[in-house]
Amino acid sequence: MATAKLDMEKLVSLCRRRGFIFQSSEIYGGINGFWDYGPLGVELKKNIKDAWWQDMVRNPPPGPDGQEITMVGLDCSIIMNPKVWEASGHVATFADPTRKCSGCGRFVRADQLWAILAESSEWMNSLIQEFTPITGAIDTPKLLKWAQGKGKKLAPNLALVRNPQVVLSFLATRVNGQPDAPPDLMEMTRYLATEQLHATGLQDPCPLCGGPLGEPKPFSLMFESHAGTEQTEESKVYLRPETAQGIFANFANVVSSSRVKLPFGIAQIGKAFRNEITPRNYIFRSREFEQMEIEFFCHPEQSMKWYEYWRDLRKKWYSTLGIKSDNLKPREQGKEELAHYSIGTTDIEYMFPFSEDPQELEGVAHRGAFDLTAHMSKSGKDLKYFDEDGWNALLHERLEPLKNDPARREEEKKKLNREERPKFIFTPHVIEPSAGADRFTLAVLCEAYSADQVPDADGKMEERLVMKFHPRLAPVKAAILPLVKKDGMPEKAQGLYRELKKHFKVEYDDGGAVGRRYRRQDEIGTPFCITIDGDTMKDDTVTIRDRDTLQQRRVPINSVLEEIRKALMS
RNA sequence: GCGGGCGUAACUCAGUGGUAGAGUGCCACGUUGCCAACGUGGUUGUCGUGGGUUCAAAUCCCAUCGCCCGCUCCA
Numbered sequence: 001m002a003t004a005k006l007d008m009e010k011l012v013s014l015c016r017r018r019g020f021i022f023q024s025s026e027i028y029g030g031i032n033g034f035w036d037y038g039p040l041g042v043e044l045k046k047n048i049k050d051a052w053w054q055d056m057v058r059n060p061p062p063g064p065d066g067q068e069i070t071m072v073g074l075d076c077s078i079i080m081n082p083k084v085w086e087a088s089g090h091v092a093t094f095a096d097p098t099r100k101c102s103g104c105g106r107f108v109r110a111d112q113l114w115a116i117l118a119e120s121s122e123w124m125n126s127l128i129q130e131f132t133p134i135t136g137a138i139d140t141p142k143l144l145k146w147a148q149g150k151g152k153k154l155a156p157n158l159a160l161v162r163n164p165q166v167v168l169s170f171l172a173t174r175v176n177g178q179p180d181a182p183p184d185l186m187e188m189t190r191y192l193a194t195e196q197l198h199a200t201g202l203q204d205p206c207p208l209c210g211g212p213l214g215e216p217k218p219f220s221l222m223f224e225s226h227a228g229t230e231q232t233e234e235s236k237v238y239l240r241p242e243t244a245q246g247i248f249a250n251f252a253n254v255v256s257s258s259r260v261k262l263p264f265g266i267a268q269i270g271k272a273f274r275n276e277i278t279p280r281n282y283i284f285r286s287r288e289f290e291q292m293e294i295e296f297f298c299h300p301e302q303s304m305k306w307y308e309y310w311r312d313l314r315k316k317w318y319s320t321l322g323i324k325s326d327n328l329k330p331r332e333q334g335k336e337e338l339a340h341y342s343i344g345t346t347d348i349e350y351m352f353p354f355s356e357d358p359q360e361l362e363g364v365a366h367r368g369a370f371d372l373t374a375h376m377s378k379s380g381k382d383l384k385y386f387d388e389d390g391w392n393a394l395l396h397e398r399l400e401p402l403k404n405d406p407a408r409r410e411e412e413k414k415k416l417n418r419e420e421r422p423k424f425i426f427t428p429h430v431i432e433p434s435a436g437a438d439r440f441t442l443a444v445l446c447e448a449y450s451a452d453q454v455p456d457a458d459g460k461m462e463e464r465l466v467m468k469f470h471p472r473l474a475p476v477k478a479a480i481l482p483l484v485k486k487d488g489m490p491e492k493a494q495g496l497y498r499e500l501k502k503h504f505k506v507e508y509d510d511g512g513a514v515g516r517r518y519r520r521q522d523e524i525g526t527p528f529c530i531t532i533d534g535d536t537m538k539d540d541t542v543t544i545r546d547r548d549t550l551q552q553r554r555v556p557i558n559s560v561l562e563e564i565r566k567a568l569m570s
Numbered sequence: 571g572c573g574g575g576c577g578u579a580a581c582u583c584a585g586u587g588g589u590a591g592a593g594u595g596c597c598a599c600g601u602u603g604c605c606a607a608c609g610u611g612g613u614u615g616u617c618g619u620g621g622g623u624u625c626a627a628a629u630c631c632c633a634u635c636g637c638c639c640g641c642u643c644c645a
Contacts, residue, residue: 017581029618030636090645100571277643339645456605483603515605533603
């Protein structure tokens with residue numbers, strides 16, 4: 001743990017120093033849970049998003065039966081009609097009134113308070129054995145003893161524990177005042193939680209520490225804003241907490257406009273916002289983040305096959321971009337963990353250095369027909385799919401034999417329309433591979449970070465900091481370096497630089513000794529250094545230095561483009 | 571949100587009431603023919619922020635913001 005934490009700090013420091021990631025609004029003291037990508041960070045993240053788009057949308061691998069699969073893209077607005085979030089369940093789920101304990105600061109769902117107190121509150125379970133609520137009898141000495149013993153440990157902020165004399169006297173007044181209506185368990189508990197009855201009225205206790213709970217307040221993980229001039233409840237809008245709902249809301253548009261047939265997927269990369277209670281672990285859990293999501297629509301009967309396809313494909317994708325499989329942990333969620341709509345979910349997790357446990361990079365969820373059904377019922381629009389191919393095939397099969405008997409043919413057609421056609425109209429099931437672009441960027445940074453030993457000019461071994469990015473993801477693909485700043489080398493090098501920058505992000509650097517320049521490139525993970533030396537001037541060859549092996553190869557200057565391209569395809 | 575720790579240059583850090591520092595980096599010039607070379611010169615600060623105590627505050631006190639760790643939350 002100690003070494004893991006150290007690595008993380010070094011990584012954060014490197015990312016700041018070299019311009020990968022900055023804290024947002026730093027000159028104003030920063031803002032918790034928001035991050036900026038610097039000049040190198042933006043290249044890295046863009047490469048990640050481009051790789052995803054290329055490999056999943058433009059060139060997805062064949063499906064489970066070797067067939068080509070259909071993928072299209074979408075880019076939806078961040079703010080949508082708020083009804084979208086009512087339909088998806090986000091408004092309901094997050095509008096749950098929550099109460100904050102002023103003692104320990106923890107939050108309790110208001111509607112679950114008494115259930116939690118009755119079932120899983122440790123101090124309540126202990127306290128309940130000290131009195132006999134059925135008769136309403138109160139054993140004051142027993143309660144006092146509890147308050148001074150077990151109570152001190154279990155419920156340090158409970159009024160009874162903090163000030164037993166006063167609390168018990170309030171309770172006694174109540175019991176003696178209305179002997180015909182003894183307090184029930186709930187009322188008695190509230191008395192025991194109340195220290196200043198006249199000032200505050202009866203209090204509800206925190207199930208964890210016994211402290212008084214505040215008023216219920218709706219706690220939403222969604223950021224709110226207003227659209228339009230008036231800031232009223234009617235103009236309230238939300239910043240999307242996920243990109244997925246924009247896809248569902250556009251399902252019918254895509255089907256009717258782009259000639260796609262089931263099964264097919266819709267992909268989207270975009271920002272999402274969640275007002276996380278505790279943003280933590282660098283860019284891992286931030287309040288503004290970017291998702292790379294696919295909603296893959298398929299026939300319900302084939303959905304398990306597609307679920308497995310995406311689960312396996314998505315894990316493999318991370319490996320092809322240089323994430324060691326040892327650090328990648330697919331984890332099938334347990335039944336109790338699953339969201340209520342999900343038939344199955346696999347989290348693809350990564351062993352980040354900041355945690356002993358693997359943390360989620362991506363969730364591949366089988367969402368069934370939940371989302372389309374929800375939007376159908378909320379919007380009143382038909383989002384079912386009509387399998388025309390299947391229907392036409394059936395028509396052909398049944399009507400072809402009757403082609404010489406028009407009357408029977410017509411009759412059979414009517415019958416099929418009545419009895420068989422509805423079977424080809426259904427709500428597709430959805431497989432959702434939902435990846436975090438920032439989380440993967442962080443994983444790539446963690447995975448790439450390494451220190452090795454290399455000999456310096458005197459042959460002495462010394463530490464070298466190197467970011468071993470996959471060439472495809474590296475923010476800079478190659479550095480063009482004149483060995484020395486004379487004899488026409490800079491000019492020659494600049495010529496090559498101008499040629500290469502048409503194709504890739506490359507850097508030109510003629511400052512200082514070449515060794516220093518190599519190390520600088522190592523630290524930002526540039527896979528290749530192209531050096532122009534004296535021989536280049538004679539025979540138009542250059543050396544290509546490999547970041548990881550430090551080996552140099554001499555190649556013709558006009559083959560450099562192809563050499564880099566080859567590495568990017570690997 | 572609670573508890574604990576921390577906050578000084580781009581980075582790592584020293585500085586415990588009396589002139590704000592070091593190393594690294596970065597920039598320029600010279601030199602330099604292959605792995606953080608060398609020389610010379612230069613560069614960087616609201617000491618996180620605000621207030622208080624004091625003749626005097628990076629240093630002591632209070633508040634606040636941010637970061638880290640733990641709790642909690644994570645559809």
